[in-house]
Amino acid sequence: MDRRAMNRFVRTTLRKAGRHYEKARHDYEGARNSVLENERAHIVCRRYAEKRAVELDSDGRPECYEAGHPDCEGCVEDLHNETIETW
Numbered sequence: 001m002d003r004r005a006m007n008r009f010v011r012t013t014l015r016k017a018g019r020h021y022e023k024a025r026h027d028y029e030g031a032r033n034s035v036l037e038n039e040r041a042h043i044v045c046r047r048y049a050e051k052r053a054v055e056l057d058s059d060g061r062p063e064c065y066e067a068g069h070p071d072c073e074g075c076v077e078d079l080h081n082e083t084i085e086t087w
Contacts, residue, residue, distance in 0.1 A: 041086075043085070045064065061079075
């Protein structure tokens with residue numbers, strides 16, 4: 001591969017990576033904002049490995065929360081840290 005082809009390959013690969021990053025960032029921000037606007041969290045449930053749109057109680061816990069269950073406790077912690085996996 002000559003230098004010109006290598007430069008083109010690197011340039012197109014970086015552009016593609018930048019587009020993927022921007023889309024992921026945009027989707028994340030949209031999901032996070034929808035939680036604030038609708039008071040429904042779009043989460044991926046750790047316990048049952050399924051997508052859910054759940055309402056949050058006054059303590060910021062999903063309606064499906066079960067106290068003491070490690071998956072539920074981790075989910076609530078991630079919600080409070082704003083690191084929960086969303087869809």
